[in-house]
Amino acid sequence: MTRNPGGYFLSKNVKARKKVLVIEDDKVIRRLLFSCLKKRGFRVIIAKDGRKGLKKVRETVPDLVILDLMLPKLPGEEVCREIRRDQNNVPIIMLTGKDKDVDRIIGRVIGANSYMNKPFDLPKLMEEIDRLIRGQ
Secondary structure: OEEOOOOOEEOHHHHOOOEEEEEOOOHHHHHHHHHHHHHOOOEEEEEOOHHHHHHHHHHHOOOEEEEOOOOOOOOHHHHHHHHHHHOOOOOEEEEEOOOOHHHHHHHHHHOOOEEEEOOOOHHHHHHHHHHHHHOO
16 A cells, blocks of 8 residues: 555555546536546546536546536436446546535435535545545
8 A cells, every 4th residue: 555645545556547537517627636636646537528428438438437417518417327327337426516415315316426515625535536446
């Protein structure tokens, strides 16, 4: 086990070139996640809308998906449902501004492994990514 600059423990072989797909329409959040994940050794794939995100899931078969719910072209809920139909074992973290209990319940029902609200705590998000990647 090694401790990376962010302080998170991950074995080198767990992180080695794992693919994380970020489906997010907010440019600032995309850049932040890309930078943080890249620094931690992940291969990061980006999609700016739901349709492109779903296409990239099917093309790249990521090890984990970080998914916004409020996306252009195809809502995150529908993207999540389609991922579950195609790639049932891919962990999904919903990262969204929708913060009502009903949104959390819907997220779980349609297949999210984790649900985090924006603004989010970056260290907690990285811990959740670690937990879900190790769970595979």
